[in-house]
Structures are given as C-alpha cells and as structure tokens.
Amino acid sequence: MADEKGLTPRAEDFSAWYNEVVLRAELADYSPVRGSMVIRPFGYAIWENMQRALDDKFKATGHQNAYFPLLIPQGFIEREKEHVEGFAPEVAVVTHAGGRELEEPLVIRPTSETIIYSMFAKWVQSYRDLPVLINQWANVVRWEMRTRLFLRTSEFLWQEGHTAHATEAEAEEEALKMLGVYRTFMDEWMAMPPVLGRKSDSERFAGAVRTYSCEAMMQDNRALQAGTSHNLGQNFARQFDLRYQTEDGGEAYAWNTSWGVSTRLIGGLIMTHGDDLGVVVPPRLAPYQVVVVPISRTSEERTTVLEVADRVSDQLRAAGLRIHIDDRENMTPGAKFYEWERKGVPLRLEIGPRDVKRGEFVVVMRRPPAGQEPKISLAEAEGIVAIPGLLDEIQSAMLAAAIERREENSYRGVDDYGEFKEIMAGPGGFVYAGWCGSEECEERVQEETKATIRVLPFEEFRSPTEPDRCIACGGTSIEEAVWARSY
Amino acid sequence: MADEKGLTPRAEDFSAWYNEVVLRAELADYSPVRGSMVIRPFGYAIWENMQRALDDKFKATGHQNAYFPLLIPQGFIEREKEHVEGFAPEVAVVTHAGGRELEEPLVIRPTSETIIYSMFAKWVQSYRDLPVLINQWANVVRWEMRTRLFLRTSEFLWQEGHTAHATEAEAEEEALKMLGVYRTFMDEWMAMPPVLGRKSDSERFAGAVRTYSCEAMMQDNRALQAGTSHNLGQNFARQFDLRYQTEDGGEAYAWNTSWGVSTRLIGGLIMTHGDDLGVVVPPRLAPYQVVVVPISRTSEERTTVLEVADRVSDQLRAAGLRIHIDDRENMTPGAKFYEWERKGVPLRLEIGPRDVKRGEFVVVMRRPPAGQEPKISLAEAEGIVAIPGLLDEIQSAMLAAAIERREENSYRGVDDYGEFKEIMAGPGGFVYAGWCGSEECEERVQEETKATIRVLPFEEFRSPTEPDRCIACGGTSIEEAVWARSY
Numbered sequence: 001m002a003d004e005k006g007l008t009p010r011a012e013d014f015s016a017w018y019n020e021v022v023l024r025a026e027l028a029d030y031s032p033v034r035g036s037m038v039i040r041p042f043g044y045a046i047w048e049n050m051q052r053a054l055d056d057k058f059k060a061t062g063h064q065n066a067y068f069p070l071l072i073p074q075g076f077i078e079r080e081k082e083h084v085e086g087f088a089p090e091v092a093v094v095t096h097a098g099g100r101e102l103e104e105p106l107v108i109r110p111t112s113e114t115i116i117y118s119m120f121a122k123w124v125q126s127y128r129d130l131p132v133l134i135n136q137w138a139n140v141v142r143w144e145m146r147t148r149l150f151l152r153t154s155e156f157l158w159q160e161g162h163t164a165h166a167t168e169a170e171a172e173e174e175a176l177k178m179l180g181v182y183r184t185f186m187d188e189w190m191a192m193p194p195v196l197g198r199k200s201d202s203e204r205f206a207g208a209v210r211t212y213s214c215e216a217m218m219q220d221n222r223a224l225q226a227g228t229s230h231n232l233g234q235n236f237a238r239q240f241d242l243r244y245q246t247e248d249g250g251e252a253y254a255w256n257t258s259w260g261v262s263t264r265l266i267g268g269l270i271m272t273h274g275d276d277l278g279v280v281v282p283p284r285l286a287p288y289q290v291v292v293v294p295i296s297r298t299s300e301e302r303t304t305v306l307e308v309a310d311r312v313s314d315q316l317r318a319a320g321l322r323i324h325i326d327d328r329e330n331m332t333p334g335a336k337f338y339e340w341e342r343k344g345v346p347l348r349l350e351i352g353p354r355d356v357k358r359g360e361f362v363v364v365m366r367r368p369p370a371g372q373e374p375k376i377s378l379a380e381a382e383g384i385v386a387i388p389g390l391l392d393e394i395q396s397a398m399l400a401a402a403i404e405r406r407e408e409n410s411y412r413g414v415d416d417y418g419e420f421k422e423i424m425a426g427p428g429g430f431v432y433a434g435w436c437g438s439e440e441c442e443e444r445v446q447e448e449t450k451a452t453i454r455v456l457p458f459e460e461f462r463s464p465t466e467p468d469r470c471i472a473c474g475g476t477s478i479e480e481a482v483w484a485r486s487y
Numbered sequence: 488m489a490d491e492k493g494l495t496p497r498a499e500d501f502s503a504w505y506n507e508v509v510l511r512a513e514l515a516d517y518s519p520v521r522g523s524m525v526i527r528p529f530g531y532a533i534w535e536n537m538q539r540a541l542d543d544k545f546k547a548t549g550h551q552n553a554y555f556p557l558l559i560p561q562g563f564i565e566r567e568k569e570h571v572e573g574f575a576p577e578v579a580v581v582t583h584a585g586g587r588e589l590e591e592p593l594v595i596r597p598t599s600e601t602i603i604y605s606m607f608a609k610w611v612q613s614y615r616d617l618p619v620l621i622n623q624w625a626n627v628v629r630w631e632m633r634t635r636l637f638l639r640t641s642e643f644l645w646q647e648g649h650t651a652h653a654t655e656a657e658a659e660e661e662a663l664k665m666l667g668v669y670r671t672f673m674d675e676w677m678a679m680p681p682v683l684g685r686k687s688d689s690e691r692f693a694g695a696v697r698t699y700s701c702e703a704m705m706q707d708n709r710a711l712q713a714g715t716s717h718n719l720g721q722n723f724a725r726q727f728d729l730r731y732q733t734e735d736g737g738e739a740y741a742w743n744t745s746w747g748v749s750t751r752l753i754g755g756l757i758m759t760h761g762d763d764l765g766v767v768v769p770p771r772l773a774p775y776q777v778v779v780v781p782i783s784r785t786s787e788e789r790t791t792v793l794e795v796a797d798r799v800s801d802q803l804r805a806a807g808l809r810i811h812i813d814d815r816e817n818m819t820p821g822a823k824f825y826e827w828e829r830k831g832v833p834l835r836l837e838i839g840p841r842d843v844k845r846g847e848f849v850v851v852m853r854r855p856p857a858g859q860e861p862k863i864s865l866a867e868a869e870g871i872v873a874i875p876g877l878l879d880e881i882q883s884a885m886l887a888a889a890i891e892r893r894e895e896n897s898y899r900g901v902d903d904y905g906e907f908k909e910i911m912a913g914p915g916g917f918v919y920a921g922w923c924g925s926e927e928c929e930e931r932v933q934e935e936t937k938a939t940i941r942v943l944p945f946e947e948f949r950s951p952t953e954p955d956r957c958i959a960c961g962g963t964s965i966e967e968a969v970w971a972r973s974y
Contacts, residue, residue, distance in 0.1 A: 029606065029609070029610075031555070031556050031602070031606065032560060032563070032602070032605055033556045033558050033559065033560060033593065033602070036556035036557075036558060037556070038553065038554070038555050038556065038606055039553055039554040040553055041551035041552065041553050041621070044551070044552050044553045044554055045551070045552070047554075048552065064528035064531070064532070065528065065531050065532070065535065066525065066526055066527055066528045066531050067525065067526040067531055067534075067644065068518070068525050069518050069520045069523035069524070069525065069642055070523070070557075070595075070626055070628065070642050071520050071523060071579070071628070071641075071642065072520065073519060073520060076519070088586075089585065089586050090585055090586075091584070091585075092558070092581045092583070092584035092585075092593075093581060093582065093583040093584065094579045094580060094581050094582075094595070095580065095581075095582045095583065096579070096580040096582065096592075097578070097579035097580065097628075097630040097641075098576065098577055098578075098579075098630030098631075098632065099575075099576050099577075099630075105583075106520065106579075108557075108581070108595075115518070115519070115520070118519055119516065119518065119525055122516070123516075128817070134528070138626075139557055139625075139626065141557065141558070141584075143584040143585030143586075144585075145585065154558075154584075155556055155557050155558065157554065330615070
C-alpha cells in the first residue's frame with residue numbers, strides 16, 4: 001500500500017504532495033464522475049466545523065438560512081449580460097426529465113443570483129420589507145476543464161449570501177461587513193491570514209459592480225482566492241424587477257450583495273499548514289482535537305489503561321473538547337500515531353501502564369509552538385486542566401507562523417519589472433507594485449509571468465510609500481496592487 | 488392582501504387549507520421552476536432543528552457524514568434491475584456541460600445507492616474495514632408530475648444513510664435500528680406518532696430485499712410515509728463489486744442498508760398539528776419557542792417595556808430556549824399576535840406597562856394541553872422558571888393528542904369488505920385487516936377504494952386477534968395489514 005512510504009516532500013513537488021495528502025489523510029477521493037469528488041468523513045467533519053463557525057457568524061449578523069432550487073431556467077441566466085458571459089460556458093444543462101425533452105432547458109445553478117432575486121422580487125413590496133438578509137448552504141456545478149481535489153471541482157459545496165437593501169450605501173456596508181466576517185473566520189479559525197482588497201475589473205464577479213476578496217498565501221507562495229463579497233448594485237434588481245415602494249411613496253430598485261466561501265477552504269487549510277508528514281488541522285476546526293491512544297500488552301494492562309483513557313476523555317469532553325479514543329485492536333500504537341499525524345490531529349495523548357502507575361500521561365503536539373518540545377509528560381489532573389489552554393496556544397502560534405510566512409514572502413517597493421519577473425519565476429510570493437489601471441498591463445504581466453492582480457489592497461495592507469510607476473509599462477500608477485500567481 | 492381573510496377551514500377543503508397554511512406562514516413558496524419549491528427562512532429553520540436532532544442521533548449511533556457527487560453516470564443507475572425500473576422514469580438528465588454534449592449522459596441523483604456503493608467498493612478490502620456507517624445530507628431530484636409543497640416536489644432535501652456490513656444479520660439489525668431512530672424522532676420531537684412495519688413487495692424500495700416504514704396519520708385520516716429504512720441484501724454489492732476478505736481468508740459480498748427522511752416531514756408536521764388559524768409547531772422543533780411582544784403607546788412606555796422584555800428574554804435564553812422579541816414599530820400588537828399564531832409559535836409573552844408595574848407578564852399558549860386555559864398571568868421570576876416546564880408539557884400533550892386521534896381513527900377487526908369500503912369512502916383512517924398476500928388483492932383494493940397497504944405492522948401494533956380472512960378476496964389471511972389512503 002501507498003501508506004507504507006512517505007509523502008512526496010513539498011519542496012520536491014508541491015502539487016503531488018497536495019494530492020497525496022488529501023487522499024492519504026482520507027479527506028477526499030476521486031469519484032467515477034469526471035471532475036466531481038467525494039468528501040470523505042474526515043474531510044467532511046472539517047467542513048461541518050467550518051459551517052458551524054460561519055453559520056453562527058451569519059446568524060449573529062442578522063442573516064437567515066433558506067433554500068432555493070438547484071435547477072434554473074436557462075433564460076434566467078441570460079438576463080444579466082455580464083453574468084451570462086461569465087457563467088454560460090461552464091454550466092451543466094438538463095435537457096430531459098421524467099422521460100421527456102424539456103421545453104426550456106434548465107441549468108444546474110453555478111451560483112443563485114438569478115433565481116434568488118426573482119423570488120425577492122415577489123416578497124419585497126415596500127421599504128418595510130428591506131433589508132432582506134438570506135444565506136443558503138448548497139451545492140453548485142461549474143464545468144471545469146482542469147480539476148483539483150477541493151480547489152477546483154465541477155461540483156462543490158458552498159454558502160452563498162444574498163441580500164437586498166434600500167440604499168447603495170447599505171449594500172456597500174453589507175458587502176464589506178461580510179468580507180470582514182470571512183476575514184475573522186480565516187484568521188481565528190483557520191489560522192490562514194488573508195490580504196483583503198478590491199478586485200480589478202477583469203477579475204470582478206460576472207454581474208457585480210465591485211468584488212472584494214480575501215487572498216491567502218499558500219506554502220508554495222501562490223495566492224488562493226478564499227472568499228469573495230460582491231456589491232451587485234442594481235444590476236440584478238433591474239433584470240428581475242426587484243422594486244420597492246420608498247418611504248416617500250416613490251418606487252426604486254433595490255441594491256443587492258452576494259458573498260460566498262466554499263469547500264475550497266479545506267484546500268487552503270491543507271496548503272497553509274500541511275507538512276511532509278500530512279495535514280495539520282488548527283484546533284478550532286479539528287474533527288478531533290485530542291486522540292487518546294491507550295498502550296498495553298496484556299489484557300489486564302488493557303483494562304487498566306482503557307479505564308484511565310475513558311476517565312480522562314470524559315473530563316476533556318466535559319470541558320467542551322472533541323475527543324476520540326483509538327482503542328482499535330490488531331493495530332500497533334506506532335501505526336496509530338502515524339495515522340493521526342497524517343490526519344493532523346492537534347494533540348495525541350499516550351497512556352501506557354507505566355504512565356498509569358505514575359498518574360501521568362504523555363501529550364504529543366502535532367504542531368508545537370515555536371521553541372516548544374512536541375512531547376511532554378503531565379500529571380493527570382494537571383494535564384486535563386492544561387489541555388484547553390495548550391490548544392489555544394497552538395491555534396495562536398499557527399496564525400502567527402502563517403502571518404510571518406506571508407510577510408517573509410511579500411515584496412514591497414518593487415519597481416523594476418526585471419526584479420518582478422525574477423521573483424515570479426523564482427520563489428514567487430505577493431509583490432506589492434504599482435499599476436496604471438489598464439487591462440493591457442494586467443494581460444501582459446499574466447502572459448509573461450503568470451501573475452495576476454489578486455487585489456487592490458485595503459488601506460491597512462498598503463505599503464507605507466505608494467508606488468508611483470506601473471510595474472509593467474512604467475506609466476503613472478493609479479493604485480498599488482498585490483500581484484501573485486494563484487490557484 | 489390574502490392575510491386579511493382567514494384560512495379555508497380544514498373541514499371544508501383540507502388540501503386548500505394545507506397550501507394556504509404553507510404559503511401564509513411563510514414556510515415555503517412556489518418557484519419559477521416547475522415542481523421546485525423555495526423553502527423560506529421560517530420553514531428552513533424548522534428543517535435545521537430537525538437536522539440537528541437527527542444528526543445527533545445518527546452520530547450517537549456511530550455514523551459519520553460524508554458527501555458524494557450530485558451527478559451519476561446513467562450506466563450506474565441501470566446496473567441494478569429493479570432500481571432502474573423504479574427510478575429511470577423520473578430522473579433529470581444532464582446531456583450538455585461546459586458547452587459540449589457529454590459522451591455519457593449524467594443523471595441528477597434521485598437517491599445515491601449506486602454512486603455510494605461504487606465508492607465503498609474502493610474503500611473496503613477486508614472485514615476489518617466493516618461496518619461502514621455513512622450518512623449524507625443532500626438534495627435529490629425526482630421528476631414528479633403532480634407536486635405539492637413539501638410533500639412531493641421535483642427537488643427535495645433529505646438525508647440518506649448508507650451502510651455496509653459483514654453479515655446479513657448485522658444489516659437487518661441496522662435497518663431496524665435506524666427505523667427506531669426515526670420513530671423516536673417522530674414521537675419525541677415531531678409529536679407525530681407513526682405506525683411501524685414492513686412494506687409489502689409492491690411498495691418495496693426499488694432494489695431492496697425488505698423495506699420498513701414509519702406511517703403517520705394526518706388530520707384528514709390519510710397516511711403519510713414519513714421515513715423508510717431498507718435492507719438491501721447483497722443486491723447492490725453484487726452490481727458494484729463490493730467484496731471483502733473474510734476473517735478466515737475467504738471472500739464475500741457485503742450487506743447494505745439505506746434509510747432516509749426528507750423535507751416531507753415538514754408537510755407531515757403541518758398536517759398533524761395545524762389548525763384553522765395556521766401551523767402549530769411542537770416546542771422542540773419551533774424556530775422560536777417564545778415570542779415576546781412588548782406593548783406600549785408612548786415612547787417612555789416603550790423604553791420601560793423593552794427593558795423588561797430584554798431582561799426576561801436574556802434569562803430564558805440562558806435557560807437554553809429560542810426566544811425572539813418582536814419589537815417592530817408601525818405594527819399593532821394584534822397584527823403581531825396574528826402573525827405568530829399563524830406561524831405556530833408555542834408561547835407568546837405579552838408585556839405591557841401595566842404588567843411591568845405589577846411585575847408580571849402574560850403567557851399565551853398556541854396549543855394549550857387539554858383542559859388548560861390558553862392565557863395566564865405570571866409573576867416575572869416565577870414565569871421564567873415555569874416556562875421550560877410549560878413547553879415540555881405542551882410537547883407531551885401534543886404527542887398524546889396525536890396518539891389519541893390516530894387510535895380514534897384506526898379500525899380493527901374489520902372483516903367485511905363492504906364496511907371497509909364505507910370507511911375509505913367516508914372518514915378514512917387506518918384499517919387493520921387481513922391480507923392473503925397476493926398483489927391482485929392489493930391492486931383491486933386500490934382501484935376500488937384508493938387505499939393501499941401502508942405496512943404489515945410490527946408485533947406491538949398488531950391487533951390482539953389476528954384476522955383470518957383477506958379483506959379483499961376472503962381467502963386465508965397470511966398477515967394483518969394496515970390499509971389506508973395515503974399521500
């Protein structure tokens with residue numbers, strides 16, 4: 001079995017490493033359907049933890065979940081001009097159903113703006129009905145030619161927020177607020193610190209007025225677009241007749257936003273934290289935060305050790321932690337260590353007969369904070385009290401390390417295109433450089449270096465000195481841009 | 488607006504009443520896509536509560552969630568002979584994707600046995616890999632000609648459990664165990680007590696060896712098939728080559744089960760408990776268990792009353808309840824009462840300036856237990872302590888009332904086909920009567936009375952005296968059957 005040999009090291013082939021990690025940590029698998037994946041229980045449990053954290057935040061900001069149809073009349077997709085150009089090439093089309101050819105083909109939703117705003121138009125009559133703040137957890141299909149597990153699959157799971165507001169300012173505030181929610185989630189749950197900003201027009205969502213994005217840096221120094229939030233203006237409201245009676249008795253179109261993150265985040269998590277032994281899951285998202293491995297040779301030892309394992313687990317569970325006792329027989333402790341390491345469980349507790357006698361257990365950290373020993377022995381009572389704090393420490397240290405790595409591989413003040421090309425051809429990274437605002441320069445840079453503008457960064461991410469020249473043409477820069485190769 | 492007039496009474500037109508309730512309680516809405524529905528936030532919140540309760544029970548019985556592709560190669564569906572006969576007529580088919588015609592059409596899953604067991608075949612090598620206990624929350628599409636909101640829609644949401652076992656006995660035990668989980672959920676959460684049993688061959692799931700079902704009685708005395716669990720034998724294992732190495736070194740096909748419940752349950756909940764004022768949601772599933780309506784005329788009164796409303800709500804929330812303060816301005820208390828009544832919120836708390844002075848609030852029960860006054864005044868501290876118990880009491884009373892109604896409309900010892908026909912043509916209900924085991928008799932009864940065998944009931948539901956004659960042909964009865972018209 002493939003399990004017996006190690007993973008391809010990241011430094012040797014990052015892409016091969018990634019696929020091996022996903023398969024061998026049993027996060028996902030290829031399916032018999034081209035471009036579709038199967039999310040296996042361990043991967044799905046990470047998704048469930050992501051969902052819970054995000055869903056709580058959506059509800060805390062006043063959003064409600066609902067569910068809209070999977071199948072959308074083809075004509076709906078075609079109404080918004082940019083939207084159809086963006087999505088028509090990648091839709092899957094249902095032409096037959098119930099044994100007959102359909103009069104109008106239906107497309108499987110690639111995103112749900114059209115069907116959702118057609119319903120909002122039915123529900124919203126007056127300014128009193130606004131804002132409408134809806135979220136949907138759903139599957140979508142976008143027919144991709146080149147697919148990668150989690151990162152780009154023909155079907156994926158996501159959430160899509162859709163809102164309607166009475167004013168442009170409220171819609172803009174909402175779009176930014178939800179981008180902020182994503183950022184908090186990526187920082188504090190995923191330990192995957194994104195750079196935030198606006199997309200250039202060429203990377204805008206098809207149908208949006210403005211697209212905002214969270215861009216995270218992977219360990220190969222490429223960017224991952226991890227979450228986007230769109231100010232849709234009145235583009236969809238006009239096409240779907242989403243009008244309302246204003247407070248002064250007039251009539252106006254509503255203003256919409258939409259925002260989404262997907263199972264792609266799991267790919268981001270792997271490429272942010274994984275190492276040559278496997279995936280490393282931040283404690284707040286780990287399916288199991290602690291795995292207890294009882295060690296024994298005789299059946300008497302097994303009884304004693306399992307009793308302690310149960311007692312310790314119960315107490316940790318009572319402290320709100322997710323615990324698993326790996327009491328499989330016919331499997332060596334070493335094989336178990338190896339499996340949980342590969343699956344990235346934050347803490348392993350080893351309890352053997354000698355530990356029981358001493359009233360201790362051994363804690364092994366999958367990713368110890370910088371400067372700490374991975375393996376420590378703790379007295380039982382003391383250890384139980386210490387573990388929640390240890391998990392918090394690991395979580396914080398993972399974020400700090402990711403920020404440090406991101407900044408080490410970010411380049412500011414680059415004003416020479418030769419140097420820019422060398423970075424992109426070499427180590428890669430985020431290059432903060434000037435841009436004249438023209439699509440021609442974006443295209444030229446992409447052709448020559450494969451890098452694109454990931455975002456026009458928000459104030460807090462900008463360099464102390466604004467660049468004054470476009471990195472490509474040398475013309476006057478109108479805005480600093482974060483350039484990088486991306487997924 | 489439709490809101491200003493009452494609902495069509497159930498006694499006048501149960502079906503019209505049902506549609507009006509669903510739309511006016513804002514549980515769901517028709518969509519522009521034929522046969523598909525939109526689940527609105529209040530309806531979806533009920534589904535989320537159902538999901539949480541069921542998911543906890545699935546996990547407590549050792550199951551893990553995963554996710555499998557929406558699109559299934561057409562050839563997969565065709566492998567199991569009965570399966571294709573059952574599902575081929577109602578699938579939706581994707582023939583084009585990414586701008587091209589597909590080489591092999593893909594069907595949108597109507598159920599996922601085929602794709603899931605093809606993956607199990609990849610994962611299971613040895614007896615050590617068994618059992619596999621998986622559940623999936625997903626959408627499915629079955630092209631229905633006549634649709635009803637929640638009860639029968641072309642797309643619906645559901646969960647489908649899929650398991651693989653080493654022995655036939657284990658699979659049988661699993662199928663029955665999960666039927667039991669459904670029953671507990673329907674009894675204790677939905678207050679919708681089902682009758683349990685085995686389906687006759689003509690109503691078996693396409694591809695199963697045995698299908699078990701939970702059948703609940705609606706207020707129009709028709710049966711709703713609310714949840715099913717299937718022992719699939721080795722039918723799918725053989726077609727998808729799901730083999731494993733046995734403990735003694737041989738090779739065998741695994742044994743499968745599948746089981747599911749869907750958003751149809753929301754329809755069942757409405758038809759079990761709703762009345763002529765709207766829906767009535769059992770406390771354990773209510774999106775809001777308590778809605779607080781502050782009542783005031785002046786802005787000083789509003790401040791005082793809202794302060795108390797907040798304090799009371801915080802304490803009830805701390806007790807684990809789901810609370811909503813309806814502080815909408817420009818809306819009369821009466822209009823709010825009407826809205827929450829229609830949406831079936833178990834308890835309404837009215838707090839006005841006089842109540843505040845007295846240190847009291849008024850509690851109004853949507854569905855008071857038999858013999859209790861719906862409206863009571865309680866001192867604040869006492870009321871806060873009493874409310875959780877009151878909700879439990881309401882929950883139990885709803886179950887008791889539903890059992891009573893079911894038994895009142897169940898007929899045992901019917902051995903005359905004339906009498907049987909009169910019941911079916913008249914009030915309807917569950918008739919426990921003999922059956923000779925022939926499909927001809929099932930068909931004849933259905934043609935003549937529209938009733939079918941809902942289940943061959945389990946021991947505990949059977950009549951004290953087994954019938955000895957088939958209700959249709961008068962031949963020897965081999966088993967007691969529950970006959971009813973159904974949804």
